[in-house]
Amino acid sequence: MKLTAALGPASYDVIIKPGTLARVHRLANLRRRVMVVSDDGVPAKYVKALLQQCDEGHSCILPQGEGGKSIESWQAILARMLDAGFDRHDLVVAVGGGVPGDVAGFAAASYMRGIDWLQVPTTTMAQIDASVGGKTAVNLGGTKNVAGAFHQPRLVVADSNTLKTLPPRHMANGLAEALKTALIGDADLFELMEQKDIAQNLERILYLALRYKIGVVERDATEQGERRLLNFGHTIGHGIEAAGGPQGLLHGECVALGMLPMIESKTLLRRTRAVMRKLGLPLKYTADPDTVLHYMQRDKKREGDRYTIVRVKTLGEGALETVTFDELRLLVKGNGG
Ligand SMILES: NC(=O)c1ccc[n+]([C@@H]2O[C@H](COP(=O)([O-])OP(=O)(O)OC[C@H]3O[C@@H](n4cnc5c(N)ncnc54)[C@H](O)[C@@H]3O)[C@@H](O)[C@H]2O)c1
Known part of the structure; x- marks a missing residue:
């Protein structure tokens, strides 16, 4: 199944199909530097499946849970991208739930004033809600979503097979x-x-x-x-x-x-x-x-x-x-x- 978010130049497709995680390279341009952002509770095989499709794949694995949605996580992603020579034409891919999605999106929104990003949501929360709509954010102290931006992804790939491992x-x-x-x-x-x-x-x-x-x-x-x-x-x-x-x-x-x-x-x-x-x-x-x-x-x-x-x-x-x-x-x- 496919849906399209028609937002003028920021339009994108949302693909809802089991098995699509292995086919992201057919749906989006991964022939550039790619920073895959995930967390340490997301099964590593999903991150690996994405990295295997990239010419130059990097990864940043955040601590799982709401605590990972922090300024420190955002800073770590930007620092990794800078070290690896990411430019404005490179790509961020979020693999996981709303936490890595929100932080990765904010990193993409702010790195060099905004670069492309894709969402590969692996929780029901992210597949149903967080991956679509372009809201990105990090928390500050105990207050949620204090710093953030609207930055629409280029594509959302919701592979329901990934939900099989979800508690x-x-x-x-x-x-x-x-x-x-x-x-x-x-x-x-x-x-x-x-x-x-x-x-x-x-x-x-x-x-x-x-x-x-x-x-x-x-x-x-x-x-x-x-x-x-x-x-x-x-x-x-x-x-x-x-x-x-x-x-x-x-x-x-x-x-x-x-x-x-x-x-x-x-x-x-x-x-x-x-x-x-x-x-x-x-x-x-x-x-x-x-x-x-x-x-x-x-x-x-x-x-x-x-x-x-x-x-x-x-x-x-x-x-x-x-x-x-x-x-x-x-x-x-x-x-x-
Ligand atoms: N941007 C938006 O529009 C939007 C909308 C709703 C919620 N959110 C945000 O999303 C966050 C919550 O998202 P969430 O509920 O996805 O939480 P989450 O990202 O913390 O994921 C929940 C847990 O599931 C684990 N996990 C993820 N995928 C898995 C899989 N396939 N198999 C096994 N384990 C897996 C993670 O490691 C984590 O421990 C909140 O910060 C909320 O504010 C954002």
């Missing part, structure tokens, strides 16, 4: 983003996830979730309007994620928990909880709601005391709403942990 918790974590998409924009995707076997329909789920995200990104590449719908679950989710600290819940798990208070219909809330249970996502968090609220105040999408949140009244129809912190507090305390 079940990470599998569910990314599927939370597909559930998010379903709630805000695709009732058919919701019903697919609700009624059918997830493993047997994985590629269809990836395809539908990506199709929706690409459509939104095409209409609003730099998040001035409609793209903010994709932040459904993120305002409270980021608070839960920060309150849990590094040993806490995963990003997608937090987004899913952050969506629940934003669903206005009781029936839809019940159905959503059932899908979350089916996926193996948590239905509760243990962090103190006041701590969650404290971290939410650092939300970079906040404007003074006003927060733009996304709510869902009807399945498949997310809507932006501006609320005060006190209104947000009621939502967190009413339906949160």
Whole structure:
């Protein structure tokens, strides 16, 4: 299956096909210096499969986990490229989940004011969400995505065979983003996830979730309007994620928990909880709601005391709403942990 993100001169294809990792050289120009960025939790065979296709392949393996999404990682990639004589015509390839993807993308966005990069996502989180849309970033201290840039990749290659080695918790974590998409924009995707076997329909789920995200990104590449719908679950989710600290819940798990208070219909809330249970996502968090609220105040999408949140009244129809912190507090305390 193939999708195209039509973004004028920054357009690119998203290939969703098992086995494509071995065929990246047929889809993109690897006959230049290539820096493959991955992490030490991604099976080495995926990095090797990519390097084998390069004329001059280099690699930078980051420490796995959110801690690897750091200024130090970004600096290490740039230093490696500089040492190896990379110029503006060379290439960065991210192989892994959202962590190496976000850092590699920021390195590509900033090296010599921007060079080409490709994404080979190997987690559901990255295949469904992080690899498409051009958001790149690193964290600073405990605060996520402080430094970053919009820089679209040249190609995304989502090989679902790579998901076979992904631990079940990470599998569910990314599927939370597909559930998010379903709630805000695709009732058919919701019903697919609700009624059918997830493993047997994985590629269809990836395809539908990506199709929706690409459509939104095409209409609003730099998040001035409609793209903010994709932040459904993120305002409270980021608070839960920060309150849990590094040993806490995963990003997608937090987004899913952050969506629940934003669903206005009781029936839809019940159905959503059932899908979350089916996926193996948590239905509760243990962090103190006041701590969650404290971290939410650092939300970079906040404007003074006003927060733009996304709510869902009807399945498949997310809507932006501006609320005060006190209104947000009621939502967190009413339906949160
Ligand atoms: N740029 C965006 O638009 C965007 C969107 C959503 C999330 N994100 C970011 O993505 C990050 C989370 O991404 P993630 O959930 O993919 O986490 P991750 O990149 O940390 O990967 C999760 C874990 O799985 C391991 N792993 C990766 N692929 C594997 C495979 N095929 N088999 C076995 N293990 C594998 C990794 O080593 C890691 O330990 C967060 O930093 C989040 O902010 C970015």
